[in-house]
Amino acid sequence: MQLFFRQVGTGRPLIILHGLFGSCDNWLTISKVIADQGFSVYAVDQRNHGRSPHADTHSYPELADDLHEFIQQQGLEKPILMGHSMGGKTVMQYAMQYPDAFSHLVVVDIAPRSYRVHHxxxxxxxxxxxxxxxxxxxxxxxxxxxxxxxxxxxxxxxxxxxxxxxxxxxxxxxxxxxxxNIEIIGHDLVNQRTVSEPTLFMRGEKSGYVRDKDLPTIQHLFPNSTVDTIEGASHWVQAEQPQAFVQSLVTFLQ
Known part of the structure; x- marks a missing residue:
């Protein structure tokens, strides 16, 4: 699948995946801020979203495969992967399916568990x-x-x-x-394995998506992970607290 994307900056490759109902355009402003820190940022439209192709199915293994194909098409070597909400599930699933194919994970306000349909x-x-x-x-x-x-x-x-x-x-x-496929979008990860690569979980202080009782599961699956709670933010961490979001990201990657 030929995913649509927007690229800005030069430096270490960093891929951003949006959440449900979103697109890469939602990330244009903050992509430029991240790029200024020395990154080549690729904001990508996932299947069935934005300007990327439509498909008849929409599961996390497929979204992870789409991401792998994109990385190969762009010739990227062990990129940093960041995803918000549904995009966070995608990058976690990618880590399960493609070990050693990335350098760092950044998961924004989503946990490795199933969620009830609430849309x-x-x-x-x-x-x-x-x-x-x-x-x-x-x-x-x-x-x-x-x-x-x-x-x-x-x-x-x-x-x-x-x-x-x-x-x-x-x-x-x-x-x-x-x-x-809305129920599938809420599903847990499949073919789970322990991910040893450095991982940052960012959660909004006012959001209920990543709960304290999710932390043991996060630590079990991602033992080399940290959890950063962004004050004053709900689910839309990057939009509500952009400075704190970028600071947390850059601190982790440095």
Whole structure:
């Protein structure tokens, strides 16, 4: 699969994978900040997201294989792998499937465990938007408001909306496949092994995604890991506390 990506900077290769409903465009600003620290940053759209190809399936082993193919296509030697949420699960799964094929892992606000489906309302809201007759983004936002009260979350979700050449709206995300595979997206890692490479887990102080009771599992699977709690941040650590996020990342990598 030929994944879409944006690259900035020169230096040690660092790959960023976004979370569910996201894209590499969400990481443009912070990618430039990271690149200024001496890294060649590759922000990648995962399958069924952004400008990357759509597929009929969406599992972590497949996402890890997509990442491996991307690394080979770009000729990258043991890159640093960073992923947020779903992207964090992808880089952890990659570590299980491709030992010794990377230098460091950075996992942002996700744990190596299964999660209950909690995006049902968002999916219902996205499916309720009538693309064929939709006139504007503001109309889509008004419809989505009945399913998602947060204006910032709605803005994030509606970044996936674009106009076709004929003027009609369409989704960049593969909404039917994501909807059909939402339980799989919450699944645990498969073919688990102990990962000895240096790993940083970043979690938001206000987020419930990485709990204290997850720490023994993290330490068991990733014995060479540290956990950094970012004060004042919830799940969107990099957006809510960008300076602390970059400082934690650079300190770990140095």
């Amino acid at each position: 049902a309302e968002i999916l219902a809201g996205l499916k309720a938007i009538p693309l064929a007759t939709l006139q504007s983004r503001s109309e889509a936002d008004q419809l989505l408001r009945g399913y998602e009260p947060s204006a910032s979350v709605r803005q994030f979700l509606l970044k996936n909306l674009y106009r076709n050449d004929d003027g009609t709206f369409a989704w960049r995300i593969n909404l039917p496949v994501i909807d059909a």
